[in-house]
Amino acid sequence: MCGIVGYIGNLQAASVLLNGLKRLEYRGYDSAGISLLEYGKFENLKKVGKVSVLESMFDEHEFNSTLGIAHTRWATHGEPNDVNAHPHQDNSGKISLVHNGIIENYSSLKAQLMKSGYNFLSETDSEVLAVFIGSLYEKFGDFEKAVRLALMEVRGTFGITVLCSDDPDCLIAARRGSPLIFGVGDGEYIVASDASAIIQYTRSVVYLNDNEMAVIRRNGYTTKTIQNEEIIKQVNQIEFELESIEKGGFEHFMLKEIFEQAKTVKDSMRGRLLPDEGKVRLGGLLPVMEQLRNAKRIIITACGTSWHSALVGEYIIESLAQIPVEVEYASEFRYRNPVILPNDLVIAISQSGETADTLAAIREASQKGATVIGIVNVVGSTIARETQAGIYLHAGPEIGVASTKAFTSQIVVLSLIGIMLGRMRNLSATDGKSLVRELMSLPEKIDRMLENTSSILQIAESYKKNKNFLYLGRGYNFPAALEGALKLKEISYIHAEGYPAAEMKHGPIALIDENMPVVFIATKDEIYEKVISNIEEVSARRGKIIAIATEGDESIKKWAKHVIYIPETIPMFIPILAAIPMQLLAYHIAVKLGRDVDKPRNLAKSVTVE
Numbered sequence: 051m052c053g054i055v056g057y058i059g060n061l062q063a064a065s066v067l068l069n070g071l072k073r074l075e076y077r078g079y080d081s082a083g084i085s086l087l088e089y090g091k092f093e094n095l096k097k098v099g100k101v102s103v104l105e106s107m108f109d110e111h112e113f114n115s116t117l118g119i120a121h122t123r124w125a126t127h128g129e130p131n132d133v134n135a136h137p138h139q140d141n142s143g144k145i146s147l148v149h150n151g152i153i154e155n156y157s158s159l160k161a162q163l164m165k166s167g168y169n170f171l172s173e174t175d176s177e178v179l180a181v182f183i184g185s186l187y188e189k190f191g192d193f194e195k196a197v198r199l200a201l202m203e204v205r206g207t208f209g210i211t212v213l214c215s216d217d218p219d220c221l222i223a224a225r226r227g228s229p230l231i232f233g234v235g236d237g238e239y240i241v242a243s244d245a246s247a248i249i250q251y252t253r254s255v256v257y258l259n260d261n262e263m264a265v266i267r268r269n270g271y272t273t274k275t276i277q278n279e280e281i282i283k284q285v286n287q288i289e290f291e292l293e294s295i296e297k298g299g300f301e302h303f304m305l306k307e308i309f310e311q312a313k314t315v316k317d318s319m320r321g322r323l324l325p326d327e328g329k330v331r332l333g334g335l336l337p338v339m340e341q342l343r344n345a346k347r348i349i350i351t352a353c354g355t356s357w358h359s360a361l362v363g364e365y366i367i368e369s370l371a372q373i374p375v376e377v378e379y380a381s382e383f384r385y386r387n388p389v390i391l392p393n394d395l396v397i398a399i400s401q402s403g404e405t406a407d408t409l410a411a412i413r414e415a416s417q418k419g420a421t422v423i424g425i426v427n428v429v430g431s432t433i434a435r436e437t438q439a440g441i442y443l444h445a446g447p448e449i450g451v452a453s454t455k456a457f458t459s460q461i462v463v464l465s466l467i468g469i470m471l472g473r474m475r476n477l478s479a480t481d482g483k484s485l486v487r488e489l490m491s492l493p494e495k496i497d498r499m500l501e502n503t504s505s506i507l508q509i510a511e512s513y514k515k516n517k518n519f520l521y522l523g524r525g526y527n528f529p530a531a532l533e534g535a536l537k538l539k540e541i542s543y544i545h546a547e548g549y550p551a552a553e554m555k556h557g558p559i560a561l562i563d564e565n566m567p568v569v570f571i572a573t574k575d576e577i578y579e580k581v582i583s584n585i586e587e588v589s590a591r592r593g594k595i596i597a598i599a600t601e602g603d604e605s606i607k608k609w610a611k612h613v614i615y616i617p618e619t620i621p622m623f624i625p626i627l628a629a630i631p632m633q634l635l636a637y638h639i640a641v642k643l644g645r646d647v648d649k650p651r652n653l654a655k656s657v658t659v660e
């Protein structure tokens with residue numbers, strides 16, 4: 051949510067910053083801007099729209115500056131327009147700043163500053179911070195001190211990168227609650243919201259923690275707390291490859307990521323299965339083994355797609371380990387004084403590892419004494435660092451704003467946890483072995499499924515003009531239905547609801563007529579017959595049935611207008627397979643409607659504000 055880049059070094063900053071913005075655009079894309087310090091003055095360009103709009107303005111300018119900052123915005127305060135776009139300057143024009151986060155006390159600060167004669171051009175909280183730093187710089191004549199004092203005063207969250215035109219060899223970066231890292235090159239440094247903007251230049255990065263700042267010059271940097279205590283930070287290495295953040299010949303990142311899933315599912319279990327013993331090995335959980343053994347209750351907390359995988363996880367863990375599991379929206383958990391008991395285990399699931407609601411939930415849980423573990427994709431992210439132990443998805447960078455491969459990998463990892471907890475309790479070695487075997491068979495099944503997806507394209511063509519969709523499933527397939535509906539609505543803007551199939555008759559059945567496509571996940575499992583009854587209820591009301599069914603199930607064609615077959619697997623792993631055709635259906639409908647699939651309106655990849 052909002053992408054920040056800053057560069058100081060010897061290269062032409064404009065092109066480094068523009069490249070960075072393109073890599074970070076998935077974090078926000080309602081406006082973009084850049085500030086370059088040239089001959090003691092800022093050159094500022096900012097424009098509503100995507101980074102490409104800003105890029106087109108570059109044609110008329112030639113920049114030689116080697117110091118600059120840039121931003122791609124997801125609006126919080128003030129509508130997306132040129133004036134509200136970042137960077138923001140102070141009244142003297144000497145300070146330029148980009149900001150991610152929310153300054154909660156901005157209106158009182160603004161009133162105070164206005165009283166002292168300062169003016170504001172935009173409606174943003176970020177400009178207030180820029181003007182505030184400027185006012186302190188005017189007073190003390192010390193750039194670093196001005197930034198520090200301002201940050202000590204503001205409430206809320208920030209990731210900022212800030213420049214002062216009086217000091218052409220200095221870039222200051224600081225964070226509280228919004229991610230910020232910097233790459234360490236040879237005489238050059240790149241600050242960014244995430245590693246994707248850095249990897250092209252260096253693999254060595256420093257992660258800033260909350261209330262830390264870096265004062266960066268061409269010949270080195272110092273890191274300190276906002277309270278001015280020096281700290282030594284470790285330099286880490288970025289693990290992924292540059293290709294993994296490129297489209298690799300696919301039209302969209304989302305399509306690439308859908309098609310990667312045989313590999314990503316495999317990578318999520320790689321080195322973690324012990325087929326001969328029917329066990330799994332999760333090295334990341336070693337620090338909390340004792341707590342896992344003694345866990346009496348599990349609370350899984352997450353948002354969006356990760357919340358859907360948490361629901362699948364609830365069913366899996368309860369079934370395999372017989373431990374009660376509750377699933378909580380992170381945004382609710384935080385603010386309702388939840389009960390945490392001794393021996394509660396809290397699992398936070400987050401692709402990005404930066405979701406503000408999830409982060410707030412784990413802090414709440416830790417404060418109440420829970421053991422907190424993370425299931426996270428982005429290595430080194432805040433949630434990964436703030437949990438006591440965890441398991442990485444190893445699904446590689448997910449750039450498409452709609453989450454796809456993370457969902458399937460999350461279910462794999464939750465299954466691994468289920469098997470592990472089960473084997474610590476009553477799950478037999480024989481059952482453990484067959485679960486492990488089944489998991490191992492999934493990548494090949496996904497590959498096979500993705501070999502022929504033409505029927506999905508036809509279905510997309512037939513229903514692209516429909517205004518509403520229902521997605522129904524029972525048991526493990528109920529959360530999968532929720533996820534199918536979310537995918538469709540977020541990228542196609544078609545209204546879609548997911549429901550437990552049997553719950554439909556308690557209300558949503560009123561919506562069904564010949565204009566309502568209903569996607570049923572109707573795979574062969576112990577409740578297949580019941581789902582067929584629900585299908586009949588829809589069919590009797592002339593709803594258009596699109597069934598996701600098990601290969602070989604010919605009889606379903608009696609009711610379903612369209613059938614998408616998926617390979618057979620055990621019920622708890624069906625959501626992994628069933629998710630993929632639903633992702634593709636949403637994708638193709640969105641493409642046919644001309645939507646910007648990788649950057650759907652109003653969304654951002656990692657939601658770093660509460």
Ligand code: F6R
Nearest residue numbers: 354355356400401402405452453
């Ligand atoms: C949906 C989607 C969002 C995220 C949610 C949580 O496609 O991407 O619903 O799942 O914002 O994000 P993470 O998993 O990064 O915490």
